Amino acid sequence: MNETIIKEIVREIVYKVSMSLDMETGDNGVFEKVEDAIDAAYAAQKLWYTKYKMEDRRRIIEAVRAAARENAKMFARMIRDETGMGRYEDKVTKNLAVIDKTPGIECLTTEAISGDSGLMIEELAPFGVIGAITPSTNPTETIINNTISMIGGGNAVVFNVHPGAKKVCAVCLQILHKAIVENGGPANLITMQREPDMEAVNKMASSPKIRLMVGTGGMGMVNALLKSGKKTIGAGAGNPPVIVDDTADIKKAAREIYRGASFDNNLLCLAEKEVFVMESVADELIRNMCGEGARLITEEETARLLEVVFKKKNGVYSVDKKWVGKDAGIILESIGIHDMECRLIMCQVPHDHPFVLVEQLMPVLPVVRCKTFEECVQYAVIAENGNRHTASIFSKNVDRMTRFAKEIETTIFTKNAATLVGVGIGGEGHTTMTIAGPTGEGLTCARSFTRRRRCMLADGGLRVI
Ligand code: NAD
Numbered sequence: 167m168n169e170t171i172i173k174e175i176v177r178e179i180v181y182k183v184s185m186s187l188d189m190e191t192g193d194n195g196v197f198e199k200v201e202d203a204i205d206a207a208y209a210a211q212k213l214w215y216t217k218y219k220m221e222d223r224r225r226i227i228e229a230v231r232a233a234a235r236e237n238a239k240m241f242a243r244m245i246r247d248e249t250g251m252g253r254y255e256d257k258v259t260k261n262l263a264v265i266d267k268t269p270g271i272e273c274l275t276t277e278a279i280s281g282d283s284g285l286m287i288e289e290l291a292p293f294g295v296i297g298a299i300t301p302s303t304n305p306t307e308t309i310i311n312n313t314i315s316m317i318g319g320g321n322a323v324v325f326n327v328h329p330g331a332k333k334v335c336a337v338c339l340q341i342l343h344k345a346i347v348e349n350g351g352p353a354n355l356i357t358m359q360r361e362p363d364m365e366a367v368n369k370m371a372s373s374p375k376i377r378l379m380v381g382t383g384g385m386g387m388v389n390a391l392l393k394s395g396k397k398t399i400g401a402g403a404g405n406p407p408v409i410v411d412d413t414a415d416i417k418k419a420a421r422e423i424y425r426g427a428s429f430d431n432n433l434l435c436l437a438e439k440e441v442f443v444m445e446s447v448a449d450e451l452i453r454n455m456c457g458e459g460a461r462l463i464t465e466e467e468t469a470r471l472l473e474v475v476f477k478k479k480n481g482v483y484s485v486d487k488k489w490v491g492k493d494a495g496i497i498l499e500s501i502g503i504h505d506m507e508c509r510l511i512m513c514q515v516p517h518d519h520p521f522v523l524v525e526q527l528m529p530v531l532p533v534v535r536c537k538t539f540e541e542c543v544q545y546a547v548i549a550e551n552g553n554r555h556t557a558s559i560f561s562k563n564v565d566r567m568t569r570f571a572k573e574i575e576t577t578i579f580t581k582n583a584a585t586l587v588g589v590g591i592g593g594e595g596h597t598t599m600t601i602a603g604p605t606g607e608g609l610t611c612a613r614s615f616t617r618r619r620r621c622m623l624a625d626g627g628l629r630v631i
Contacts, residue, residue: 195339195343196339196360197358198360200370204370207355207375210353214292214320217352220271222350224271226317227271227317227318230346231314233342233345234261234310237338241261242257244333245306245331249302249305250491251491252433257307261310263307271318271612273612276290280629285629290612290616290617291617292617293617294322294376295321295377297376297378297396298325298379298381300312300383301328301382303527306334308382309342309356311597311600312380312382314612315614316380319613319615322356323355324358325356325357326370327358328383329361339356343356376396377397379396381399383402388402388604400602401603402555403553404525404555404576406436408423408442408546408557408559409558410441410442410560411447411560414447414561416447416450417454419451422560423455424455428460429584431491432531436588442517442545442546445537455512459507461508461510462512463503468513468521471530472521474497475497475500485526491527491528494530498511510529510531511530539566547573547574550574553603554603555578556576556579556601558581558588560582577603578601596611598611
């Protein structure tokens with residue numbers, strides 16, 4: 167063990183001990199009761215809005231980034247330990263992406279119209295206190311990303327985190343909280359109930375002190391929030407299809423699909439979940455993906471894998487959650503194949519196979535052979551299931567790219583690269599872990615968590631013309 171690793175482990179232990187002491191007294195943003203978490207955040211937001219300037223917001227956001235950056239590796243290891251899902255090195259990448267590429271106050275822009283009847287300005291004001299629900303698949307990533315975006319918009323946040331990641335979320339929240347307070351910000355600008363539960367979510371949704379709910383996770387949760395009657399921003403499930411046509415650079419397609427679909431064991435909502443490839447280039451694509459490191463399993467092995475990782479009730483397939491985010495090597499062991507180095511399992515299936523139609527969140531990538539491009543589009547639209555989340559295409563034919571983009575109507579549409587680039591990881595544009603397809607805010611940032619307010623100064627006065 168080298169000195170850096172030892173230092174990191176010591177720091178992790180010190181944090182765990184100090185945080186568990188803090189939690190008993192409900193300190194550092196973590197409360198025993200959600201009502202207290204809401205009240206404290208409500209008081210903090212009033213201060214944040216009235217006593218602090220935009221420059222304070224900018225400075226405190228930079229402090230949040232610095233604290234998160236210093237602990238990114240620890241977060242990654244703790245997530246892996248607590249959830250048992252994903253890959254350490256990819257979790258470090260995801261944490262760093264939100265730390266470095268979540269916009270701060272720079273995305274809050276004022277609009278003005280100056281005319282004969284006076285000067286009108288529209289500004290982006292805070293909602294107040296936001297109730298934010300976070301997933302197990304990107305736990306600290308979502309807390310860091312939401313914290314920067316939400317406090318950047320002038321809000322306070324009460325989090326209800328996924329129970330499967332509550333320890334690392336509490337540690338992360340307390341580290342960010344400390345950074346806010348140590349840099350002169352108000353205490354309790356970000357809070358959470360230590361033991362997350364559905365009752366807390368209901369209390370948040372019905373509290374008049376909470377003005378906006380933001381849900382990042384599965385569609386069950388997003389739909390429940392949308393029915394709550396409270397204004398909601400919903401970031402729900404995806405099942406991103408990839409099309410590879412006969413004009414594509416197949417080597418590149420194989421490399422990029424492999425990279426995206428194996429990243430963090432396919433836990434990202436925007437990761438490639440199924441491939442529709444034109445028959446004439448299917449063998450070449452599969453051969454190249456195997457060259458990248460994917461393992462193609464046989465029809466008989468695919469049937470056995472389905473029995474292991476899926477459940478069937480009343481004829482309907484669903485994922486057996488204990489396999490979500492597991493390493494490909496461990497999944498292969500379950501059907502008697504020993505290949506611990508493998509990062510991505512590939513199988514060839516028909517377009518209506520459960521591996522295609524159900525969001526798996528596992529490094530198991532079904533490949534469907536299609537006779538024509540039209541067939542690829544038709545099956546891809548069915549597989550995406552109206553989520554309107556993410557899709558991608560490998561092609562050099564611009565008409566086909568446009569055709570698919572129009573048919574699939576996803577929030578993120580990537581061309582000739584891993585879908586990761588669509589969320590700013592190796593691509594242009596900012597990063598977010600809250601991609602609000604169902605409610606239309608898209609790739610959220612501070613601007614998404616604001617309300618427009620207009621100020622109208624009649625009859626000139628401040629105008630210079
Ligand atoms: P999940 O839906 O199981 O849990 C998400 C959160 O919702 C948790 O905090 C959970 O406690 C809460 N929750 C669950 N049911 C609820 C209900 N009925 N009412 C209120 N809250 C409820 O999701 P997960 O397994 O943690 O995350 C994976 C899912 O999230 C996938 O479907 C993935 O596609 C999606 N996701 C979407 C985005 C996005 O930006 N669109 C980002 C990450 C994950």
